Amino acid sequence: MQYSTIFRYLFLGIFNGFVVYLVPLTIAFESWFLLIITTIITLLVNFTYATNRLKPLKWITPGMIFLLSFVVFPAAYSFYVSFTNWSTGHILTKQQAIERLEDLTYTKDDQRGIEFDLYVLQDQNLEYYFLADLDNENLLFGKAVEENEFNEINFANHEPSFKNPNGEILIPDNLYLLSGKEQIANSSQLQELSLLVDKNTRIQLYNISVFGASSGRLLSAQQKYSYSAETDTLYDNVNDLACTLGNRGNFICNGQTIDPGWRINVGTENYQRIVDDERFRGPLRIVTLWTFQFAFFAVFLTFFVGLLLSVSLNKDNLKFQKIYRSIYILPYAIPGFISILVFKGLFNPDFGLVNDWFSPLYELLNIEPINWFRTKESSRAAVLLVNTWLGFPYMFLITTGALQSIPKELLEAAKVDGATSRQSFWKITFPLLLVAISPLLIGAFAYNFNNFTLIFLLTSGGPPIVGADVAVGYTDILISFTYDLAIAGGRGYQFGLAASVTTIIFLIVLLISAISFRYSKRLERVYGNL
C-alpha cells in the first residue's frame, strides 16, 4: 500500500470519528448552526478525498479548514456580535433564557413560615422516617429521603392510625422514636433529609427540641414563571400576572426587567455608543490616541537604538563585533512574558532596581523617587522603556543586514565627489536603508499596535481612568481595552461592545496594511533605479 493511501484513510478516519462524536451532540443540544457547518465541512472533506477529481483541494483542505474556522469565521462572527447586546444579563439565547426562567421556583405565601410537630423515627435497618402532624387531615408519614431519592415512590401518606382518639401520637412497635438529644447527635445527617408531600412540596426538620416534639417546616417549590409559546409571553405565578415582552431581550413583569434576558440584535447601537456616549467615547479616544502614540514611539525608539548600534558596530576591523552581536540577541531570544515579568519587578517603586539606579538623579534634582505605575506619564514611559529593551535587537539585526547590503561603491563614489561622512550617511545610506526596511517598520508598527502581552502583563492597562463608564486605564491600548470589556469582567462582560471595538481594530490594521503595500511600492519606484 502506498503512503498516500495510508495517509488519506488515516486522515479521513480521524476526521470522520470526530464528526461522529460531534453530530449527535449538536442534535441533542439543538445547535443547528454548528450542525450545518459540520455537515458542510464533512461533505467537502469526504468528497475531496473519496474522489480523484479535486486534486489540489486534497492538499489544501486540511489547512483551509482551520484557517477558515478559526481565523476567517471568528472575524466575521465578531462583526455579527458587534450588532448584538451580548453582555452580562444577555448571555443566553431566548430559548435558553426561557428554560432558565421556567426552572425558577418559589414558596407559596400560605406555605411559608408554618411550623408543626415533626417526629423522627428509625426502623431496624436504621433508616429514617418522618411523621409530620400538620392537622387532622394531614398526619403525614413516610421515608425521609435525600435529594437523589426524590421520586413518587417515596411520597408521604396520610396515616390516621399513628394517633389515638385523644390526639396522642402512637408509635408502632417496629419503629423507634428518636429523642431530642439523639436528633441533635445526628443533626447533620437529618438536615439532608426530606419528607416528600407532592411533586413541589416537601417537609424538612426545622427546629430540634429536647423537651417536646421537634418542629418541621414546609418547603415548597412552585414554578415561578410559566412560558406560553403561542402568545410568546411569560406568566408570573407569584403575583398572578402576565409579563410583557421587552424590546431589549427581556421579559418585563410589573414594570421590572426579569433576569436572565437573552441576546438580541440591537443594530448599530454599540457603534452609536462609541460615537455618542461621552462617558464611553472619552476613554475610547484616550485609548485610541495612546495606541497610535505607543505604536509609533515603540517603533521609533527601537529603530533609533537599533540603528545607533548597527551604525556604531558596522565598521571593518572593529574588534569584538561577534561578541557584541551575540549579546544583543539575548533580550530578543527570551520569551517576552518572562522579560516583562522581570521588568515589573525592576520598576517596583519601593525595592525595584530602576529606582536604585536613578537615586543619584533623584537626589541631585531633590525629587521623590518615581512611583512608576502610579501616574499616567510615568507608566507610559515605563511601557516604552521596557518595549525598547525588548525590541531593539530586532531593529539592530535588520538595520545591520540592510547596512551591509548597501553597495560599497556608492559610498566610495560619494567620497570621491567630496561628500563628508555625515552627508553620505543622510543622503545615501539612510534613504537606502529606509527603502529596504520600511515594510518591516510598518510591520513592527502593526505588531505593537496590538501588543497585548506587554501592556497586559506590565501594567494591566493601569493607572485607571477616573470617571470612565468602563474599566479602562491610561496605558490600555485598543486590544487590551477590548479584553477589559469582554473577558476581565470588571464591570460585567460586554461582548457586543467589545466586538464593536474589535471592528475598529480590524479597520485600522487594514489601513496600515494598505499603506504598507502602497508605501513600499512608491519607495521602490523612487529609489529603485539606484
Place this chain on the structure above:
Amino acid sequence: MAIYKFTNWFREFGWRHLVGLLFVTISLYPILYVFTNSFADFANLQNSKLIPDTFTTKHYQSLTGDPLIPYFKWLFNTYKIAGIAGFLNVLLGTFAAYAFARLKFKGRRVGLITLVLVQMFPSFLAFVAIYLLFFQIGDVAPLIGLGTHIGLIMVYLGGSIGFNSWLIKGFMDTIPTSLDEAAKVDGATDFQIFYKIVAPLSRPIIVVLFVITFIGIYSDYILAAIFLKDANLYTVALGINIVFMDDFANEWGSIAAASVIAATPIAVLFIFFQKQITGGLTAGSIKG
C-alpha cells in the same frame, strides 16, 4: 604622539566600543539579575541585589511538590500544546504550500491572495468571537470547548497556517521543477514527488517555521488566557503571571527560578536558529 594615536583610535573605534559596551550592560543586566536572584538566599524583592551574599537552590526546590503551584505541569502543558500545534501547523502548511507551488488549478491566484490578506490579521484580534464560539461549542462538545487544550491547539493551528504556507510556498518556488518533471517521467505520483523530492528539499524552511511557530505559541498570552481557567491546565506564561502575581515581592525568588527554567530552552533554541529566523522574517524585504 601616544595621545594623538589614542585620539585617533578613539575617533575610529573607541566610541563604537563605548556605545557597544553601554548596550551590553543594558542587555545583560536584567538577565544576569534574574539569574543570580534565582539562586540567591533572600526572602523577597526588597532585599534583592545583583550579586547576592549567599547562594541556594531553595527557589528551584520550591517549584516542585506544591500542589497549588504545579509549575512543571505548566511547563509540560506548554511544550505539549506548542509541540503539537507547531508540528501540525508546518505539516498542513507544507501540504497547502505544495499545491500552490506545484499544481496548476483554477483559483490558485485567488487562494494565494487570500492567504496574504488573511495573514495580515493575527487571529487573536478576534479573540472575543473565538471566546464566544468556543463557549458555545463547549456546551455541545465539552471535549473541545473552552478550558481544553484541544480547542486551544485548534485555534493556534488556524492562527499561523496562512503565514507558514505562504513562506513554505515561497521556498518551494526556488526548488527547480526539473527534478519533479524527471520524476514524473519515471511515473512518480504527486504524493511521491512531494514526499521524496519537494518536502525533503524544503526542510530548512520547515524546521525554521516550526521553531518560529513553537516559540510564538510558547510565548502567547491572550489566547491561552481566554481558554484556560483551571490552574492545572495553565501554560507556563499564564501560570507564572496569574499564580505568582498575588504576592509578587515575596515570591521574587520563585519567580526568578521559574523564569530561568522557562526562558533558557527557548533562548537557546532561538540563538541556535537565530540566522535562519531573522533571515526568514526578513526574507524578500531586504534588497540591494
